[in-house]
Amino acid sequence: MRRRDEIKDLALQRISRLLELASKVYKVEPGLADRYGELALAIARKAQIKYPDFLKARVCRRCGAFLVPGKSVRVRVKNRGKMKYISVTCLKCGYTRRYPLNRRKVPPRPWYVFYRRRIN
Numbered sequence: 001m002r003r004r005d006e007i008k009d010l011a012l013q014r015i016s017r018l019l020e021l022a023s024k025v026y027k028v029e030p031g032l033a034d035r036y037g038e039l040a041l042a043i044a045r046k047a048q049i050k051y052p053d054f055l056k057a058r059v060c061r062r063c064g065a066f067l068v069p070g071k072s073v074r075v076r077v078k079n080r081g082k083m084k085y086i087s088v089t090c091l092k093c094g095y096t097r098r099y100p101l102n103r104r105k106v107p108p109r110p111w112y113v114f115y116r117r118r119i120n
């Protein structure tokens, strides 16, 4: 049991480190940032942990692209009848995810990451 927690811990540390690096290199080398994104996904899979929110918000789960709103990802607030949701489209592979907005207007998971601290 202990061992598994350690692996999980290590994986999370490495994932957040990779995302840090990715946001640093994105401006000069977007291709490298995408590679870091892929690696972060691979680490999560290998350690058999759920993708943490901070990973889901920053990396496309289909192609591993590093997501920067307005650059590599299109973020829109949309209405469908009474339902409001945030639509997030990866501009590299076209994968779209929708995050419903609830009535209390709490930012949906995993997008609250962007409300807590501004990245880019």
Ligand SMILES: [Zn+2]
Residues within 6 Å of the ligand: 060, 061, 062, 063, 064, 065, 090, 091, 092, 093, 094, 095
């Ligand atoms: Zn993608």
